[in-house]
Each structure stands twice: as C-alpha cells, then as structure tokens.
Amino acid sequence: MKKILLVDDEESIQIVYREEFEDEGYQVISALDGQTGLAKFKEDEPDLVILDIQMPGMNGVEVLRQMKMIKASVPVILSSAYQEFKQDLGTWASDEYVVKSGNLDELKNTVRILLGKK
Amino acid sequence: MPELRKDPVLGRWIIISKERRKRPTDFLVEHIEGSGGFCPLCPGNESSTPPEVYAFRYKEGVSDGPDWQVRVVPNKYPALVIEGDLAKEGVGLYDQMNGIGAHEVIIESPNHEENFADFAPDKMALVFKAYQERIIDLSKDPRFKYVMIFKNHGRAAGASLEHSHSQLIALPILPRMIVSELAGAQSHYTYKERCIFCDIIRQEIQQDERIVCQNDRFITITPFAPRTPFEMWILPKRHSSAYFSQSEADILALAEIFSETLQRLSRCIANVPYNFVLHTEPLRSGGLKHYHWHFEIVPKLTSIAGFEWGSGFYINPMPPEEAAGYLRESYKN
Numbered sequence: 487m488k489k490i491l492l493v494d495d496e497e498s499i500q501i502v503y504r505e506e507f508e509d510e511g512y513q514v515i516s517a518l519d520g521q522t523g524l525a526k527f528k529e530d531e532p533d534l535v536i537l538d539i540q541m542p543g544m545n546g547v548e549v550l551r552q553m554k555m556i557k558a559s560v561p562v563i564l565s566s567a568y569q570e571f572k573q574d575l576g577t578w579a580s581d582e583y584v585v586k587s588g589n590l591d592e593l594k595n596t597v598r599i600l601l602g603k604k
Numbered sequence: 605m606p607e608l609r610k611d612p613v614l615g616r617w618i619i620i621s622k623e624r625r626k627r628p629t630d631f632l633v634e635h636i637e638g639s640g641g642f643c644p645l646c647p648g649n650e651s652s653t654p655p656e657v658y659a660f661r662y663k664e665g666v667s668d669g670p671d672w673q674v675r676v677v678p679n680k681y682p683a684l685v686i687e688g689d690l691a692k693e694g695v696g697l698y699d700q701m702n703g704i705g706a707h708e709v710i711i712e713s714p715n716h717e718e719n720f721a722d723f724a725p726d727k728m729a730l731v732f733k734a735y736q737e738r739i740i741d742l743s744k745d746p747r748f749k750y751v752m753i754f755k756n757h758g759r760a761a762g763a764s765l766e767h768s769h770s771q772l773i774a775l776p777i778l779p780r781m782i783v784s785e786l787a788g789a790q791s792h793y794t795y796k797e798r799c800i801f802c803d804i805i806r807q808e809i810q811q812d813e814r815i816v817c818q819n820d821r822f823i824t825i826t827p828f829a830p831r832t833p834f835e836m837w838i839l840p841k842r843h844s845s846a847y848f849s850q851s852e853a854d855i856l857a858l859a860e861i862f863s864e865t866l867q868r869l870s871r872c873i874a875n876v877p878y879n880f881v882l883h884t885e886p887l888r889s890g891g892l893k894h895y896h897w898h899f900e901i902v903p904k905l906t907s908i909a910g911f912e913w914g915s916g917f918y919i920n921p922m923p924p925e926e927a928a929g930y931l932r933e934s935y936k937n
Contacts, residue, residue, distance in 0.1 A: 547764075548641065550641075550642075551640070551641025551642045551643070552641045552642075553642075554641065554642030555641050555642045558642065558649075572681035572683070573683075573764065574764035574765070575644065575645070575709065575764050575765040575769070576644075576764055576765050577680075577681060578644035578645075578652055578653060578680045578681075579641075579642050579643075579644045579652055583681050
C-alpha cells in the first residue's frame with residue numbers, strides 16, 4: 487500500500503483528505519506543522535507528500551526544500567488555497583502545485599500520475 | 605524647505621525632503637539569510653525546471669546538462685501562458701483578452717552563493733548577452749509587443765530565492781510605464797527634434813553633479829527626480845533605442861559599468877535590496893529617434909505608503925546630488 491504524508495495545519499483539511507485518500511486505497515499519515523512533517527518524512531519514508539504552504543513556523547516552501555535535500559526522488563505536491571505563492575521560485579522544487587478546491591479530482595489525479603511514475 | 609522636482613520624461617513630481625535628509629549609514633537594511641535546502645536553480649537539479657530555452661556553455665554540452673554558465677528556462681508555474689490566441693474582446697466598457705505571454709527566468713550563475721554585484725564584468729556580460737538573445741527570439745512572435753526584463757535582489761525587493769536570477773516577461777500589451785515614457789520622449793522630440801535622454805546625458809556631463817561613474821560608452825547618473833535614495837540610471841552615451849542591437853563591445857562596456865555601479869552601491873549600503881529594470885523600445889519598432897534604452901536601478905530603502913499611493917508623489921529623503929557624491933566617494937574609501 488502506497489503511503490502519503492499530508493502536512494497541513496487545517497484539521498478539517500486533514501479529515502477530508504484522509505477520508506478521500508484512504509478510500510482510494512492509500513495509507514495516510516499526517517502532520518499539523520512543517521517541523522513535524524519533516525520528522526515524519528525522515529522516519530516514515532512516505533511515497534508521496536501533499537504539503538500546504540501557509541503554516542505557522544516553517545512554511546511549506548522551506549519544508550519542501552529540506553525534504554528534497556533529504557530525498558529528492560519522493561514526489562511532493564504543494565497544495566495551497568492561493569495562486570500567488572507560485573511567484574516564489576522555491577516552489578519549483580515541488581513536482582506539482584495544485585490549488586486547493588472543494589473538488590479533489592485534480593489532486594487525486596495528480597497523486598495517481600506521480601505515484602504511477604515512480 | 606522640501607523641494608518639488610519634476611521628471612522631465614514622465615512629468616512625475618517627486619518631493620525631495622531635505623529636512624529628513626539621511627546619510628547612507630542611517631538606512632537600516634535587514635540582512636535575511638537564505639532559507640537553504642534544495643535549490644531548483646543549481647547545476648545538477650535541471651530536472652526541477654522546465655527545459656531550457658537558452659544556455660551559454662564554454663564547451664559544447666547537452667541541453668539541460670549541468671555545464672552551463674547562464675541558463676534561461678520558462679517559469680515552471682507561469683502567470684501567463686505561451687500557448688493560445690489572444691482572443692481580444694470588449695465587454696461593454698471593458699477590454700479583455702487571454703493571458704498569453706512568456707515568463708522566463710534567467711539563472712545568472714551556476715554558483716548558488718554568488719552575488720550579482722560581485723560578478724566579474726566578463727561573467728556579467730554573459731547575462732546581458734542572454735537578455736539580448738531572448739529579446740531577439742521572442743520578437744519573432746507577433747503576439748508579443750514588449751519584453752520586460754527585471755531583477756529583484758533581496759527578500760525586501762521581492763526575490764524569493766537567493767540563487768542569483770532575473771526574470772523576463774513577454775507581454776501582448778505595452779506596460780503603462782513604457783507608454784508614458786514613449787509619450788514624454790515623443791513630445792520632447794516633436795518640439796526640439798532631439799532625444800530627451802541624449803539631452804539629459806549632455807546636461808548631466810556639463811553640470812557634473814549627478815554622475816556616479818562613466819566609461820567610453822556608458823554613463824551612470826542619479827536622475828534629477830529620483831523616486832528613492834540612490835536610484836540610478838545607466839544609459840548608453842550613443843543614441844540607441846533598442847537594447848538588443850548592442851555590439852559585443854557595448855555589452856562588455858555595459859557589464860563593466862554595471863558591475864562598478866553595483867559595487868559602489870554596496871560599498872555605500874551593504875546588503876541593500878534593489879530592483880533593476882531594462883527600459884527598451886517595443887518589439888519590432890525598427891529604431892526610434894526619440895527613445896533611448898537604459899537600465900533603472902531602484903534600491904529598496906523606503907516604503908510606499910498611503911501618501912504615495914494616493915498622490916502618486918514619491919518622498920525621497922536623499923537629494924540625488926548627495927547620493928551621487930556618496931557613490932563617487934565610495935571607491936576612494
């Protein structure tokens with residue numbers, strides 16, 4: 487079973503994403519902030535990461551750049567409610583950038599494609 | 605008493621606030637360390653960027669391989685997209701069109717730590733050559749009217765990644781600033797049959813109050829009505845409206861004066877964030893008698909607040925004559 491690490495400070499997002507991705511047949515582990523996300527990335531060795539950008543403490547782009555230093559081959563999807571973070575060239579370290587939406591089809595497709603590539 | 609000064613090209617008024625006069629050491633510049641970690645612009649990480657559209661390599665190498673000196677790539681997450689038609693339409697009063705454009709990033713060095721101001725002139729010339737090549741290539745696309753090239757240096761000036769880079773945006777419309785500059789320059793030409801920028805250069809050389817440095821081909825001045833302390837313009841002494849048409853010798857001379865100008869600035873104020881923007885003629889203009897390409901360097905030392913937004917007047921606490929004096933002296937210390 488493929489393992490997805492979800493890093494997002496919104497608990498409601500965590501609940502919805504967990505339910506939807508577990509239904510898709512993935513194991514979901516989660517973290518509510520960047521530091522914890524980074525620790526779980528090292529310990530739990532996920533197959534893919536879904537990472538929020540705007541979080542207290544370490545922001546998602548900083549977390550992303552650290553994750554890619556540790557293991558660049560693990561695909562990371564940046565998932566934010568805002569388009570404007572795309573201006574930050576640090577986001578280029580990600581494999582995809584998906585704007586959050588009530589409909590998770592785009593995110594699910596992106597996960598499928600990236601995990602299929604591995 | 606404060607002084608109001610009018611920019612002769614744009615007609616823009618500036619308040620030179622002599623009461624709030626400052627010395628270079630009075631400006632607080634916050635040095636923010638880069639966040640570190642994986643850098644998508646470093647050699648070896650080429651797969652993190654879209655395929656290159658231009659690169660300079662000393663030895664022939666593989667496209668998207670790591671042996672480059674300067675590399676230009678499309679923006680991975682662009683605000684404007686390259687594919688499609690403009691589909692211009694009017695909706696009542698309002699005009700709209702598809703967001704077509706090219707958004708590219710010029711990676712100026714393979715070295716992550718190297719600061720643009722510290723580049724040797726021959727290395728800086730490779731970056732200026734890349735700007736030329738990209739303008740020439742993008743001018744073949746009839747959808748684009750203008751190529752804007754700019755650099756944000758430092759977090760406060762909008763740079764999101766510490767690896768030295770500049771950006772290019774090819775637009776289907778002329779930016780308002782360029783429209784205003786062209787109109788101001790045309791108005792002067794209609795009346796006097798001379799390029800206003802050539803007149804500015806002539807007067808600045810004659811007055812010798814705002815010259816920062818010069819060589820045979822270029823001059824750096826602090827403009828008469830600068831928006832911010834230490835704003836500087838770099839202009840070719842010979843009339844030319846098109847940046848892309850410069851010779852290799854011109855580009856090397858530009859790199860020499862640019863390097864010296866930034867060195868002078870950083871000796872006055874260490875780690876100063878700044879933006880620079882290339883101002884050049886619209887694509888396929890064929891050479892304009894009334895316009896003169898140049899670079900504008902704007903240090904980020906003051907903030908734009910309600911008064912500036914509401915009035916359009918900038919308040920500058922540093923008279924440009926004093927700024928030029930500090931910049932000239934900076935090499936002697």
